[in-house]
Amino acid sequence: MHEARLYQKLEENTVRCSLCAHRCTIREGKQGVCGVRINRGGTLYAATFGKVIAEAVDPIEKKPLNHFLPGTLSYSLGTIGCNFHCEHCQNWHISQQTLEMQSLRDLSPEQGVEQALASGSASIAWTYNEPTIWHEYPLAMGTLARKKNLGTVYVTNGYITEDGLRELASMLTAFRVDIKSFSDTFYRKVCGGRLQPVLDATALAK
Numbered sequence: 048m049h050e051a052r053l054y055q056k057l058e059e060n061t062v063r064c065s066l067c068a069h070r071c072t073i074r075e076g077k078q079g080v081c082g083v084r085i086n087r088g089g090t091l092y093a094a095t096f097g098k099v100i101a102e103a104v105d106p107i108e109k110k111p112l113n114h115f116l117p118g119t120l121s122y123s124l125g126t127i128g129c130n131f132h133c134e135h136c137q138n139w140h141i142s143q144q145t146l147e148m149q150s151l152r153d154l155s156p157e158q159g160v161e162q163a164l165a166s167g168s169a170s171i172a173w174t175y176n177e178p179t180i181w182h183e184y185p186l187a188m189g190t191l192a193r194k195k196n197l198g199t200v201y202v203t204n205g206y207i208t209e210d211g212l213r214e215l216a217s218m219l220t221a222f223r224v225d226i227k228s229f230s231d232t233f234y235r236k237v238c239g240g241r242l243q244p245v246l247d248a249t250a251l252a253k
């Protein structure tokens with residue numbers, strides 16, 4: 048498995064992840080709220096690196112982006128897991144899936160860029176589930192994609208820390224945030240998160 052970025056080692060093989068605003072403290076053998084970042088022996092691993100469950104070539108307007116590479120196609124891919132648990136999620140069958148699921152397929156960052164170019168797409172979009180929790184993988188693929196002049200798109204809930212977002216800045220060209228409500232109560236009750244970190248990340252991305 049691929050070692051995660053953005054975490055801190057604590058005492059007794061416990062770690063603290065600082066990728067998203069949950070900032071999970073994770074004991075050995077356990078995983079974060081997202082279900083895909085796992086502590087093994089005091090090292091945090093990104094268990095879904097290079098593991099894809101859904102891919103498609105979509106119009107960029109489906110992301111939906113209206114003023115970014117209009118009229119082009121976007122090679123879109125996602126995996127399992129999410130740092131939210133929204134009661135109304137339309138992709139719940141992948142976002143709330145567990146790592147035991149058998150139908151994930153391997154796709155390296157290099158292969159992803161090749162697929163995007165072969166499909167005639169002008170960009171790569173990480174979508175369908177929350178890309179934040181996949182961090183190391185889109186970061187690697189997006190860095191390669193920019194060298195090939197492909198655009199790079201996050202379709203995200205915006206629940207990422209400043210450290211996480213700043214790491215993406217070198218490669219990300221579009222950050223499309225769902226602001227699901229302006230009520231913190233809604234975020235807490237329906238999504239399992241908080242409003243303010245979403246607003247902070249959105250402002251920082253801008």
Ligand code: SF4
Nearest residue numbers: 064067070071079081
């Ligand atoms: S990405 Fe977020 S939910 Fe997942 S382990 Fe890190 S802090 Fe927790």
